[in-house]
Every structure is written in C-alpha cells, then in structure tokens.
Amino acid sequence: MGRVVHKYGGSSVADADGIKRVAQRIVATKKAGNDVVVVISAMGDTTDELMDLAQQVSPLPPPRELDMLLTSGERISAALLAMAIANLGYEARSFTGSQAGVITTSAHGNARIIDITPGRIEESLGEGHIAIVAGFQGVAQDTKDITTMGRGASDTTAVALAAALEADYCEIYTDVDGIFTADPRIVPAAKQIPKISYEEMLEMAACGAKVLHLRCVEYARRYNVPVHVRSSFSQKEGTWVVDAKELDQTMEQAIISGVVQDTKEAKITVVGVPDKPGEAARIFETVAGADTNIDMIVQNVSAVATNRTDISFTLPRADGARAMSALARMKDEVGYEQLLYDDRIGKVSVVGVGMRSHPGVSAKFFSALADAGVNIEMISTSEIRISVVVDENLVNAAVTAAHTAFDLDDEHTQAVVYGGTGR
Numbered sequence: 001m002g003r004v005v006h007k008y009g010g011s012s013v014a015d016a017d018g019i020k021r022v023a024q025r026i027v028a029t030k031k032a033g034n035d036v037v038v039v040i041s042a043m044g045d046t047t048d049e050l051m052d053l054a055q056q057v058s059p060l061p062p063p064r065e066l067d068m069l070l071t072s073g074e075r076i077s078a079a080l081l082a083m084a085i086a087n088l089g090y091e092a093r094s095f096t097g098s099q100a101g102v103i104t105t106s107a108h109g110n111a112r113i114i115d116i117t118p119g120r121i122e123e124s125l126g127e128g129h130i131a132i133v134a135g136f137q138g139v140a141q142d143t144k145d146i147t148t149m150g151r152g153a154s155d156t157t158a159v160a161l162a163a164a165l166e167a168d169y170c171e172i173y174t175d176v177d178g179i180f181t182a183d184p185r186i187v188p189a190a191k192q193i194p195k196i197s198y199e200e201m202l203e204m205a206a207c208g209a210k211v212l213h214l215r216c217v218e219y220a221r222r223y224n225v226p227v228h229v230r231s232s233f234s235q236k237e238g239t240w241v242v243d244a245k246e247l248d249q250t251m252e253q254a255i256i257s258g259v260v261q262d263t264k265e266a267k268i269t270v271v272g273v274p275d276k277p278g279e280a281a282r283i284f285e286t287v288a289g290a291d292t293n294i295d296m297i298v299q300n301v302s303a304v305a306t307n308r309t310d311i312s313f314t315l316p317r318a319d320g321a322r323a324m325s326a327l328a329r330m331k332d333e334v335g336y337e338q339l340l341y342d343d344r345i346g347k348v349s350v351v352g353v354g355m356r357s358h359p360g361v362s363a364k365f366f367s368a369l370a371d372a373g374v375n376i377e378m379i380s381t382s383e384i385r386i387s388v389v390v391d392e393n394l395v396n397a398a399v400t401a402a403h404t405a406f407d408l409d410d411e412h413t414q415a416v417v418y419g420g421t422g423r
C-alpha cells in the first residue's frame with residue numbers, strides 16, 4: 001500500500017465541475033489502495049479577488065488581517081472538495097494549515113515553514129479517510145496567528161507534507177502537461193521533459209519558470225521527495241523532478257535541458273560611483289535595507305579620468321520603487337551622480353547539467369542571440385546556468401533562438417495549455 005500527496009492548483013478547481021472532476025481522480029487513487037493526502041489551492045482567481053477586495057477597503061491592509069482573509073480561499077475549496085468526495089461514497093476530512101500542523105515563522109505574507117506536526121492527518125489516514133489540507137497557510141509558532149507563505153506556496157505545503165508524512169511521492173496537478181524545454185506559448189516546438197534533476201528545476205524556477213514554486217523545489221531536494229508535475233485535465237504522464245542520480249545516465253544527456261524567461265525584473269543603474277572600497281557595500285546595504293532581493297550585478301571598469309564607475313543590478317519590478325527611493329536618500333552619502341531605472345528588460349536563461357562537461361555553451365548561446373539580432377545587456381552564470389538581460393521586446397526572439405541553437409525543437413509535439421495561468 002502506498003502513500004501519496006496530491007496538490008491541485010486553482011485552475012484545476014476553478015468551479016464546481018472542476019472540483020467534482022478532481023474528486024474523482026482522488027477517489028480513483030484511494031481505490032487503488034493508497035493513503036491519500038490532498039493539498040488544495042483557492043478556486044480559480046479567488047486569491048487575486050480577495051486581494052483586490054482588501055485594497056478597496058484599505059490601501060495598506062494590516063498583514064495579519066490580509067492573511068486571515070487570503071487563507072479563507074483555500075478553506076472554501078478544501079471543504080467543497082471534501083463534500084464532493086463524500087458524494088462519491090468516500091470519507092474525506094478537510095483541515096486548515098494550522099490543523100494540519102504547518103508551523104511557520106510569523107512573517108505574514110511570506111512565512112517560512114519551521115516544523116510540520118501532522119498528527120491529525122496521520123490520525124485521519126489511520127481511520128481510512130482522505131485528508132484535504134488548505135494550501136499555502138500555517139500558524140506562527142510564536143504569535144499563534146494564521147500566516148501565508150507567499151503566492152503559489154501551496155506547492156510548498158504539498159512537498160513539505162509529503163516529506164513529513166514520508167509519502168512515496170508528491171503529485172502537483174496543474175493546467176499544463178508538465179515541465180517543457182521552453183514556454184510552449186512562446187516556442188510551439190517545445191517538448192515535455194520526462195525527468196529533470198532538482199538542481200536544474202531549482203535554477204529554472206529561480207529564473208522565471210512558473211510551473212513550480214521555488215521553495216517547493218528546495219524542499220523536495222532537501223528531503224528527497226520525488227515530485228510529479230502533471231495535468232489534472234488529462235491522464236498523461238507528466239514530468240518527474242528527481243535526484244540527479246535517478247536520471248538515465250546511459251542516454252546522452254542533453255547539454256541544455258530548458259530555456260526560461262523572466263519579464264518581471266527591472267534594472268537599476270547607479271551612475272558615477274566613486275571607485276573606492278566600501279561603496280558597493282553601502283549601495284547594497286541600502287537596497288537590502290529596503291527588503292529587496294537583487295539578482296544580477298554588473299560593475300563597469302572605472303573611467304581613468306574621473307575614477308568613477310557605474311554599477312547596475314536587476315531586481316523584481318515590484319521592489320523597484322522601494323529600492324529607488326532608498327537609494328535616492330543615500331545620494332550624498334554614497335556620492336554617486338545619477339540613478340537610472342529601466343523596467344523594459346527581460347531575462348533569458350539556459351539551464352542544463354550538461355554544460356558542466358561541455359565547453360562552448362556560452363559561445364553557442366551568445367552567437368544564437370547575435371544571429372537573432374538580440375543585444376546582451378548583462379550576463380550572469382552559475383555552474384549549470386547562463387542568464388542574459390535583453391530588451392523586453394526581444395525576449396521571445398531570444399528564447400526561440402536559444403531553443404533552436406541547442407537542438408531542443410521538436411516538430412512533432414504540440415503542447416497543450418488547458419487554461420488558467422499554469423498554477
């Protein structure tokens with residue numbers, strides 16, 4: 001007898017029909033002899049709608065109250081799903097994150113899991129019930145207040161529960177068939193990846209792939225939970241995210257596993273920074289103080305005549321205004337000349353463990369971009385990733401060119417996007 005965790009995204013339970021369809025899938029898994037735990041997202045766009053509503057009554061809703069509000073979305077879908085399962089003759093029990101033992105920090109809106117104490121879930125499984133857990137929420141260890149763990153964090157709830165309950169694997173049901181070599185909406189010839197390593201998936205999620213929540217992949221890697229990303233709208237096998245050791249070593253490993261883009265970043269350039277020790281530290285302390293996560297950094301060589309340099313970095317667009325005003329306040333202290341802001345940029349990354357053992361990957365990537373007429377503004381790399389910043393309007397051209405250059409195009413596949421947003 002197995003034990004599995006399923007997670008269904010909002011687009012899979014957008015309406016009553018969706019909930020009934022999902023209930024059937026869950027019951028089939030139970031019938032096959034498994035213990036089944038289900039983590040559920042809020043129906044359709046409920047979370048966005050609740051956010052809008054909060055904005056209408058208050059421009060700056062108190063974070064504690066916002067979390068109380070947002071977590072209600074997942075309670076609704078969890079209870080409805082339990083009812084739909086009961087109709088099929090099976091017993092289901094719905095639980096809030098707090099009841100399921102998801103213990104977090106008290107950082108409202110962005111809480112981290114500290115511990116999982118799933119006693120009630122174990123009990124419920126022991127009685128033969130299907131356990132349904134409201135996703136993306138928990139309870140703060142210190143304040144005992146209800147928390148949320150960031151947009152899209154139901155994936156993380158699912159993998160964390162799978163680890164704590166020692167499930168065989170965790171299935172993440174969404175509205176696409178799996179992980180693709182590129183976004184099929186940009187590259188129709190993109191193909192589905194059957195198996196991918198945690199480390200590649202981490203890089204892809206960090207670089208803008210929206211299918212899985214970043215922290216969910218970190219969690220899966222740390223606890224070695226196999227994750228199966230698949231569609232709730234079809235019976236097709238999806239993509240397995242697993243330890244690199246489980247990848248087929250006999251097959252010639254592709255150099256690049258996928259190409260991803262991120263069009264949610266902006267670039268700040270600090271012009272004319274005095275080239276002396278401590279300046280960069282001061283700039284990035286200021287930005288960190290504004291609670292902003294920076295991504296790529298580039299510092300130019302300093303001009304001999306002036307002994308000044310320019311420092312550019314990228315950050316989430318949503319943090320742009322905060323970082324700019326924090327830096328503006330430091331103008332005299334740092335002594336820079338000017339601040340520039342550009343949010344018409346996009347980041348394109350190629351990811352693959354194969355590049356560890358293949359020289360010339362950057363050269364191939366950059367010449368594909370050159371042939372496509374794409375100018376590179378910034379570059380950063382890791383052991384298994386190369387990222388470039390380009391003009392926002394050229395992102396699709398860059399993704400397509402890289403996909404072709406690394407032989408990833410497949411004329412025979414036709415990726416299906418079933419609706420929703422990929423969550």
Ligand code: ASP
Pocket residue numbers: 009010041042047048073135136150151152153154155423
């Ligand atoms: N409902 C939440 C969101 O839309 C959490 C999730 O779906 O994972 O972000």
Ligand code: MG
Pocket residue numbers: 009010041042044047152423
């Ligand atoms: Mg959602």
